[in-house]
Amino acid sequence: MRPRLTTLLCLVLCLSQRTGTQKETLSRPIIWARPSFMVPEGKQVAIWCQGTRAADEYQLHFEGSLSASQRPKPPGLGNKVKFLIPAMTSLTAGKYHCFYRSGELWSESSDLLNLVVTGMFDTPTLSVHPGPMVISGELVTFYCRLETGTSTFFLLKEGRSSHVQHRYGNAQAKFSMGPVTTAHRGTYRCFGSYNNHVWSFPSEPVELLITGEVESSAIIVFYPLFETDSWDPDLLTTETGFHKDLALWDHAAQNLLRISLAFLVLMALVCLLAEDRLRRKRTFQKKADRASRWECRRRWRNTTLRKDQET
Template structure:
């Protein structure tokens, strides 16, 4: 019974928390950043992991009704840039891991130059190419479109990298910056912004990509995370989580009761069968003993009759 109940309890897990960074996931070298982890109202402890290893622990303040904690990094460096995840504990259970949070430190190398060919203002449907150049040799370049795209293009290079686009649509217009890097999370200073303007007639929707970077390698960054939106989503999520936990506990209790009743019924049935077996055995023993005594009595009577008969012996 105990192993079965333990297995059932292990199946009960908590949904994953939400993780985000303030003021941004891109932090200038030496500046501070706050990492927030938001879970259930019943959470008693939060743990933050960096690159898969334990990094920090925080507990919600009991004086406040909060379902989130803050992990403070006082100075962002290349050693604190990378992938973060968080977990929380409620009762004896631990939640699933949050989605990965990618923190990037900027301002480590020289400032690259960015320009676009043939020019910053092109006609709808033309092909353009962004060039990012860094005087100090690097291994990777990143192109980022500000405000509007969560995709960051990346290209390998030494001194320069090319980012071709086209045929351009109205989705391509906007302001771009580029960075140089020796790894995915330690970047140079940003380049000066370059704004791409699109002019021309009617757009051919059949040729228009949904995103300017859809045909290139990219990272998925959520650059417009809204804390109030997270709180609204989490309020609904907390209510749903609590209901699921209650339903799960009720199911465990019900299964436990059914198991106990089944064990009790099987035990009584076994005892009843054992009693019947003993009763049958006792009846057979008594019958054999009675049959034996009756046989002895008949033999004794026969001997007495034989002795009493004259000339019988």
């Protein structure tokens, strides 16, 4: 019985450990900055990190090193925390990511949040050619110029679908796009910079108007350096809910798996104990039967011996 029990327990424990290793992972947290990832020098900004309600602690890392840690308040009821930067400077601009802990288990890292400080250099000028009003299908070029000189320029389209394009240049950079469609319509600004996280004042806005019928469905492919959409909490309602539901489902599945494994172990032990008890009962019964037969034979022999002696 013992070798079989030991083998069963080892099998169950190995399965439990393997399954736990595969399933016990926490969903990736979401990180964003409010009011924006672009913060004027000296202004306040809040970095939000959102995990699950099971989170016990959150950690914020800046440029790969631990910057701050915080526990949700009240514990077990909130699924996000806020890390406040009272005054934005060039020293606080850079790459941020966050983690959260539930019990002894840490989550994966969030996506990178590129926090930018603005207002550090002179104001660039932005112009568009052939003009701010073009016909659908034409080619358009934006020119961003900074008289004091810089190394990198950034062009942003305002709105919920804004992305950042960047170009290199000493005093001027051009951003070509087209054939344009109504998707390119909107308000644009540009910035100058000497690195990816310290920018100039924004240029004056330039509004691009598209007239005429759409002649081509082709649009310029943006290669975003910073995807602001992923940091806007208003755009993350569905994604946040999905992560939250997925995390809750993971915890429920893990608990159900543990309960199932415990039930299987318990049932296996009950079966083995019942089998062992039945085997012991049968062995005892056989011994009792042998003892009874032996006693009968002994009495028969004694009776026979007495009769022989009397005769």
